[in-house]
Amino acid sequence: MTLLSVDNITVRYGRLTALRGVSLKIEDGETIFVTGPNGAGKSTLLKAIAGVVPAAEGAIMLRGQVITGATPESTARLGFSMVPEGRHVFGALTIEENLMLGAGMRKDRARVGDDLSQVYDVFPMLKERKDKPAGVLSGGQQQMLVIGRALMTAPRLIAIDEPSLGLAPKVIDQVYETLLKLRDSRGLTLLIVEQSSTRAMMTGGRMILLRSGQVVLEGDARTLARGDTLKKAYFGYGEH
Amino acid sequence: MAQRSSLLARTISTLIILILILVAIAVVTKLAGSRPFERTVVEMFIRVMLVVGIYIFVGNSGVISFGHMGFMCIGAYAAAWFTIPAVMKQVSLPGLPNFLINTQLPIFLSAFLAGLLAALFALIVGRILMRLSGIAASIATFAMLAVINVVYSNWDSVTGGTGSIVGIPFYTGIWTALGGAILVVIIAYLYQISRSGLALRAGRDEATAAAASGVNIVRERLIAFVISAFVIGVAGALYGHFLGVVNPDAFYLSVTFITLSMLVVGGMNSLSGAVMGVIVISAIIQLLRWLEKGVDLGGTTLAIPNGLQEITIGLVMIIILMFRPSGLTRNREITWRLKGAGKPSE
Amino acid sequence: MTALLQILFDALSLGSLYALGALGIALIFGVMRLVNFAHGDYIAFCVFALLWPSIDAAAIVFAGNLPTIILIPLILAIGAGLSVLSEILVFRRFRNANPATMMIASFALGYVLKNFLLMLFSSRPKSIDLWSNLSQQVEIAGARIPLLQVITITITIVILIALTAFLKRTRFGLEMRAAAENFTMARMLGVKANRVIMLAFAISGMLAAAIGLILATQTGTVDIQMGMSVMLVAFIATVIGGLGSLPGAVIAGFLIGGASVLMQVILPLEARPFRDAFVYGAVIACLIWRPQGLFAPKSAKQRV
Numbered sequence: 001m002t003l004l005s006v007d008n009i010t011v012r013y014g015r016l017t018a019l020r021g022v023s024l025k026i027e028d029g030e031t032i033f034v035t036g037p038n039g040a041g042k043s044t045l046l047k048a049i050a051g052v053v054p055a056a057e058g059a060i061m062l063r064g065q066v067i068t069g070a071t072p073e074s075t076a077r078l079g080f081s082m083v084p085e086g087r088h089v090f091g092a093l094t095i096e097e098n099l100m101l102g103a104g105m106r107k108d109r110a111r112v113g114d115d116l117s118q119v120y121d122v123f124p125m126l127k128e129r130k131d132k133p134a135g136v137l138s139g140g141q142q143q144m145l146v147i148g149r150a151l152m153t154a155p156r157l158i159a160i161d162e163p164s165l166g167l168a169p170k171v172i173d174q175v176y177e178t179l180l181k182l183r184d185s186r187g188l189t190l191l192i193v194e195q196s197s198t199r200a201m202m203t204g205g206r207m208i209l210l211r212s213g214q215v216v217l218e219g220d221a222r223t224l225a226r227g228d229t230l231k232k233a234y235f236g237y238g239e240h
Numbered sequence: 241m242a243q244r245s246s247l248l249a250r251t252i253s254t255l256i257i258l259i260l261i262l263v264a265i266a267v268v269t270k271l272a273g274s275r276p277f278e279r280t281v282v283e284m285f286i287r288v289m290l291v292v293g294i295y296i297f298v299g300n301s302g303v304i305s306f307g308h309m310g311f312m313c314i315g316a317y318a319a320a321w322f323t324i325p326a327v328m329k330q331v332s333l334p335g336l337p338n339f340l341i342n343t344q345l346p347i348f349l350s351a352f353l354a355g356l357l358a359a360l361f362a363l364i365v366g367r368i369l370m371r372l373s374g375i376a377a378s379i380a381t382f383a384m385l386a387v388i389n390v391v392y393s394n395w396d397s398v399t400g401g402t403g404s405i406v407g408i409p410f411y412t413g414i415w416t417a418l419g420g421a422i423l424v425v426i427i428a429y430l431y432q433i434s435r436s437g438l439a440l441r442a443g444r445d446e447a448t449a450a451a452a453s454g455v456n457i458v459r460e461r462l463i464a465f466v467i468s469a470f471v472i473g474v475a476g477a478l479y480g481h482f483l484g485v486v487n488p489d490a491f492y493l494s495v496t497f498i499t500l501s502m503l504v505v506g507g508m509n510s511l512s513g514a515v516m517g518v519i520v521i522s523a524i525i526q527l528l529r530w531l532e533k534g535v536d537l538g539g540t541t542l543a544i545p546n547g548l549q550e551i552t553i554g555l556v557m558i559i560i561l562m563f564r565p566s567g568l569t570r571n572r573e574i575t576w577r578l579k580g581a582g583k584p585s586e
Numbered sequence: 587m588t589a590l591l592q593i594l595f596d597a598l599s600l601g602s603l604y605a606l607g608a609l610g611i612a613l614i615f616g617v618m619r620l621v622n623f624a625h626g627d628y629i630a631f632c633v634f635a636l637l638w639p640s641i642d643a644a645a646i647v648f649a650g651n652l653p654t655i656i657l658i659p660l661i662l663a664i665g666a667g668l669s670v671l672s673e674i675l676v677f678r679r680f681r682n683a684n685p686a687t688m689m690i691a692s693f694a695l696g697y698v699l700k701n702f703l704l705m706l707f708s709s710r711p712k713s714i715d716l717w718s719n720l721s722q723q724v725e726i727a728g729a730r731i732p733l734l735q736v737i738t739i740t741i742t743i744v745i746l747i748a749l750t751a752f753l754k755r756t757r758f759g760l761e762m763r764a765a766a767e768n769f770t771m772a773r774m775l776g777v778k779a780n781r782v783i784m785l786a787f788a789i790s791g792m793l794a795a796a797i798g799l800i801l802a803t804q805t806g807t808v809d810i811q812m813g814m815s816v817m818l819v820a821f822i823a824t825v826i827g828g829l830g831s832l833p834g835a836v837i838a839g840f841l842i843g844g845a846s847v848l849m850q851v852i853l854p855l856e857a858r859p860f861r862d863a864f865v866y867g868a869v870i871a872c873l874i875w876r877p878q879g880l881f882a883p884k885s886a887k888q889r890v
Contacts, residue, residue, distance in 0.1 A: 050774055072773035081774075088771040090764050101764050104757060105776030153775060304686050368874060375621070375685075376877040379825045382818075383866040383873075390866070394859035493814075497623075497693050504690040547705035554698035558676060561691050565683040 002061075003028045003157055003189055004049070004080075009058030009068075011041070011048050011213075018044040019213045021058070026157065031183060031190045031205035033221060035197045037234065040210040042193045043085055046159050050082040051075045063156065077105050081155035085162045085193075087142045089149075091135030095126050098134045098145055102152035111154070119148040122178060140171035147175070151182065159191040164199065176203060197234070201225040209233050247433050253576040255429045258515050259422050262288070265519070266418040277526075278414055282482060284522040285417035288515060289424045289475035290495075291502050295514035296428050296468035298503065300437055301461050302444035303373065306496055307381030310388035311358040311469040313491035315476025317392060318357045320405050320486055322350035328407045335397025347411050351477035358473025359466045366465040370458050385496065392488040404487040412482035420478050424471050428511050436463045444509075505560050507567025512574040520568060521553070528552055588729035593851055595726075599735040601843025602742035603797055605836045607820025608827065609749070610793035612835035613786045615824060616766030620677060620688045624696035625820070627703075628791055629813025632665045632798035634703050636714065637808065645712035645808055654717075661799055662792045669791025670784050677787075678780075703810055711809035716802050738800050745796065746836065749789070753832070758785060766830055826872050828879025838880060842869075 004026040011019040019041045026032055034042050047053045049060055051072040059068045062078050076082070081102075090098050099119060103112045120127035123144045129137070134145060143163060150158050163179070164172040180203065183190055194200065200207045200221040207224055209217035217224065217233040224230045262285070269281045294308045321329075321336060322345045329341045345353070369380050392399045399405070412420075431437045440460040443450040451457065480486050498521075506517020534543035544552075564570060607625070614622050636650035636657075649660060676695050680688045720737060723730045753759035764772040765782045773779050794813070801812055820835075823842050827834030845868055849861045857864075872880070 052770055052774070071779065072770065073776050073778050076774055076776040084771065084774070088768055090767045090771070092767055093760070093763060097760055097764075101760060101772070101777070102775045104761065149775065304689070368870070372873060372877050375825055375829060376873045376879075379822055380870050380873045383822070383869045386818075386866040387863045387870075390860055390863040497697075501690050501693060504686055508686060545705070547701055550701035551698050551705070554694045554701065557694040558691055558698075561683070561687055561694075562679045565680070565687045 009055040033200035033207045036210035041213040079156035081150040083160040089134040096130040102149040157189040254573040282417045285421040288421040293471035300440045305381040307385040310385040311472040312476035314358045315354040315473030316480040316486045318354035319477035319480040324407045354477035355470040355474035359470035362469030370461040404485040507569035507571045509571040513569040591729040597844040597847040599738045601840035605839030608823035608835035608839040610790040623693040626813030626817030627696040627699040628794035629798045632795040639706040641708035665791035665795025666788040669787040673787040828882030834881030
């Protein structure tokens with residue numbers, strides 16, 4: 001079943017076109033990586049889906065509903081949970097408040113408590129400090145918190161923008177390990193933006209390469225990694 | 241140098257058009273020959289000086305200032321000190337130093353000195369305030385205005401306190417005011433194509449990039465602050481010579497808000513916006529005043545109730561901003577090709 | 587000692603007004619980056635709601651005659667209603683506008699409100715007898731303190747505690763705090779923007795109404811300008827406290843109130859008329875020292 005379909009969207013910031021005619025489909029339970037050089041429009045793609053920036057053209061559908069032009073809160077309520085670049089914890093709120101904020105829109109109140117203890121099981125470090133302001137956490141811990149917070153929204157699809165940005169390699173491994181574990185145990189769909197394609201090749205899944213606001217390559221991450229098509233497409237060789 | 245002259249060639253039409261508009265208004269007013277209307281137009285020209293003065297700082301730096309009417313206060317009182325006859329000063333302002341009491345300067349010299357005094361004050365205060373940015377800078381300029389207002393309201397022997405000082409020679413008529421407005425528009429234009437003006441605008445739009453390319457934002461801001469203070473100080477002097485009286489509350493909150501509103505409604509990042517904001521808002525106010533007095537329609541006089549004028553002008557401003565959040569000129573300059581004016585693009 | 591106590595009560599009761607005002611401005615700034623210059627006119631509007639419209643010099647008290655138990659909720663509701671209405675009719679359309687445009691729009695709205703009152707009531711201040719029995723004095727540790735001051739301070743403390751409890755203990759409060767810190771992120775977690783903003787406006791309007799009632803009781807007059815000075819100081823307090831920090835706004839409100847009263851006492855006689863110049867001078871010094879505010883939340887730094 002198609003969970004999310006992005007159909008030919010174009011996004012402009014003033015005179016600058018960040019995305020031009022981008023299309024993609026995400027099936028339920030899939031893991032999909034979006035990579036590409038700086039300024040390729042990766043973050044813009046996520047923001048457009050989340051409803052934070054408007055799409056000038058094209059349509060976006062989530063779980064069979066058109067969400068083009070919808071507010072971020074209504075898209076979130078349909079099960080799209082976004083973890084934007086730079087993590088964005090609420091530093092003045094406690095860790096538990098950060099987590100509970102994500103649960104506010106849920107109808108299944110009864111399960112919220114279970115989910116909270118499950119998040120604490122996965123990230124015991126969060127439980128230890130649950131009453132501390134989130135601002136005191138380190139970068140890696142904040143990344144855990146925002147993933148936990150995204151889980152608390154009971155999402156169908158989690159979109160993560162650069163989860164490894166600014167983290168030590170060991171911590172990155174930890175983040176990915178947790179993500180994949182959660183994907184398998186909860187049947188989550190993952191949409192991950194990474195500037196480098198290495199992680200996608202290691203993890204596996206589908207990969208989309210964006211450059212200058214357009215999809216230039218799409219396919220299985222491991223297959224693509226074998227040839228040098230990826231490298232060529234990434235840097236734009238052989239086009240002139 | 242070559243770059244500067246090509247910049248001049250590309251943008252000079254804006255200056256010419258703005259001056260022509262101002263001259264046209266003055267000529268039409270003279271031809272209409274109504275005294276009260278002429279006074280309204282004089283007041284509008286002084287407002288052009290004030291708003292363009294604010295624009296020199298706010299438009300180029302992007303920092304909202306609530307404090308500029310303080311310079312108007314300084315300028316107007318300085319004009320009073322310099323031009324009121326000695327006999328009157330001895331009685332009403334006994335605290336003035338002797339040399340001031342005994343001098344009575346020609347009006348233009350006095351207005352120039354009034355501007356210089358405001359500029360000097362801006363230079364001193366600005367060295368501290370220009371380090372601030374954003375809303376902290378706005379609040380600090382407001383605090384400066386409040387300090388000026390408190391001092392001028394209470395230093396009775398030098399300023400006459402909250403009462404009005406009378407006896408300032410009447411001088412400002414329509415041609416003087418027009419001359420003042422044109423002069424200020426020229427100063428603003430020259431500043432914004434100057435090296436400092438360009439650097440400041442670059443800093444406004446791309447703070448990090450400008451700093452990286454060696455722009456000293458604090459210094460450029462200070463230059464704009466001092467120039468705008470000079471201009472507004474002169475405007476204050478001319479205003480004193482227009483009304484013949486000054487009192488501190490004429491230079492406080494309401495004039496601050498009305499001038500800022502004109503700037504924002506016109507488009508705060510363009511000189512054309514500053515000028516057009518004043519003209520359009522003044523025109524609407526005048527229109528509403530006429531309606532308030534009553535319009536003769538085939539024997540029956542139709543008049544809008546008193547007080548509705550102010551309410552309407554407020555609503556009109558809100559509606560303009562709703563549809564044109566970046567002002568009537570959309571922050572662009574009017575040019576020959578009318579590139580900036582009419583075309584709805586974005 | 588008794589003199590000191592008197593000064594303390596003066597400072598606290600003046601600071602209370604500023605703190606309530608600053609809170610009202612900070613709440614709205616937090617959720618939509620709007621500096622609401624109409625706030626002072628909300629205060630005046632709520633006070634005039636006690637009267638029947640007339641341009642006579644004498645006030646015709648109308649709603650003001652209702653029993654206290656009905657009157658207070660009524661005026662608070664009027665404040666909240668006016669505030670929410672202005673968000674729906676005006677500010678909602680400025681969500682994506684730059685701060686200067688929003689600020690001028692709010693000023694224009696205040697101008698409209700002010701002149702609406704002017705049309706109905708004329709510009710003359712009117713005297714009003716609202717809970718005048720509160721003007722008696724009470725003795726606290728040997729010092730004679732106006733009962734009204736005690737009540738003002740008590741009410742402010744009650745409001746602050748209630749608001750804190752609301753913000754800390756309820757779902758709405760959690761959403762508001764989150765929205766104040768990072769509005770877009772809060773929305774991406776399903777927090778409804780319109781609901782949070784309307785709630786902020788409602789509370790802000792109620793705070794304006796509370797200030798109006800206190801001012802009317804303290805001064806015994808009703809005046810178009812009455813909200814203005816409180817609003818300006820409150821605005822300053824919001825910035826000094828650190829934009830986006832509600833506790834900061836409250837503390838800064840009390841600080842400015844305290845500084846004003848203290849300067850009145852310690853300045854030499856001939857400098858006293860210039861008291862406010864010293865207060866505003868201190869404000870500038872404070873801004874230079876901490877441009878991001880005394881109690882700025884870490885996350886708010888880069889945004890202003």
